[in-house]
Amino acid sequence: xxxxxxxxxxxxxxxxxxxxxxxxxxxxxxxxxxxxxxxxxxxxxxxxxxxxxxxxxxxxxxxxxxxxxxxxxxxxxxxxxxxxxxxxxxxxxxxxxxxxxxxxxxxxxxxxxxxxxxxxxxxxxxxxxxxxxxxxxxxxxxxxxxxxxxxxxxxxxxxxxxxxxxxxxxxxxxxxxxxxxxxxxxxxxxxxxxxxxxxxxxxxxxxxxxxxxxxxxxxxxxxxxxxxx
Numbered sequence: 016x017x018x019x020x021x022x023x024x025x026x027x028x029x030x031x032x033x034x035x036x037x038x039x040x041x042x043x044x045x046x047x048x049x050x051x052x053x054x055x056x057x058x059x060x061x062x063x064x065x066x067x068x069x070x071x072x073x074x075x076x077x078x079x080x081x082x083x084x085x086x087x088x089x090x091x092x093x094x095x096x097x098x099x100x101x102x103x104x105x106x107x108x109x110x111x112x113x114x115x116x117x118x119x120x121x122x123x124x125x126x127x128x129x130x131x132x133x134x135x136x137x138x139x140x141x142x143x144x145x146x147x148x149x150x151x152x153x154x155x156x157x158x159x160x161x162x163x164x165x166x167x168x169x170x171x172x173x174x175x176x177x178x179x180x181x182x183x184x185x186x187x188x189x190x191x192x193x194x195x196x197x198x199x200x201x202x203x204x205x206x207x208x209x210x211x212x213x214x215x216x217x218x219x220x221x222x223x224x225x226x227x228x229x230x231x232x233x234x235x236x237x238x239x240x241x242x243x244x
Contacts, residue, residue, distance in 0.1 A: 112183060114190075114198060121194050124161070124180045131161030132212065141213045154219060156232050159184060159210075164191060167218070168207040177201060184228050189221075 106112065135141075138157060139150045165178040177199055179191030189201045189208070201208075203221030210217055224231070 114182065119192060119198050120196050121180065121192050124182065124192060127161040128163060128180055131159075134158070135162075135212055139212075141215065147215070154217065155223065158228060158232075159189075160228075162210050164189060164201075164208045164210055166201055166206055167209045169201075170205040171202075174201055174206060186227050187225055 135157065138153055141150070159181050160183075162181050163178060164181050166174045166176065169175050177191070177193065179193040179197075179199065181189055181191050182198075183190040187203055189203060191199055191201060193199060203224050206221040208219050208221060210219075
């Protein structure tokens with residue numbers, strides 16, 4: 016171990032530093048054999064043995080240039096099998112979006128409503144002197160899961176007055192849970208909804224929300240007239 020440590024210390028330093036004197040005069044101790052012939056002859060013989068298709072032309076090309084004598088093979092990328100996408104029809108058949116009867120409880124989703132209130136306050140930046148003109152475009156792109164929606168007007172009288180926490184939103188419907196622990200699906204078409212936040216009452220028209228929630232967040236809306244019900 017002492018000889019090895021001594022050898023490591025001698026070899027420390029620059030890659031092109033001169034060989035230590037102890038190595039020069041005690042070559043047999045470290046296993047070095049005397050070189051037979053000139054260094055140029057040794058290099059040419061070494062290249063012929065190690066480099067394929069070595070020739071005099073190559074000698075002129077590689078002179079005074081670094082040569083890669085051994086290449087490390089990189090591991091080929093393992094192709095992962097593509098996952099099969101589940102269609103919307105298959106999701107419906109599997110009941111992926113069904114809410115079990117044990118989870119149809121209004122009190123269970125009150126914490127979700129509180130989270131939604133904090134989310135809307137931060138997004139709309141509401142205060143007593145808020146200019147709601149700048150808030151309306153944000154309402155079209157907002158997420159309403161957890162909002163307490165109330166049907167104020169509808170072409171179907173049986174939907175009017177229905178109120179509950181929004182649990183699921185599809186392209187054409189809102190699915191809410193009422194205080195009576197009833198799960199109701201309200202169509203967006205020809206319905207008007209209201210919700211309260213920070214003593215403000217907001218009105219949204221279902222006809223303007225007939226898109227998926229993921230699409231509404233990035234969609235550019237055009238102004239269009241609203242037909243009175």
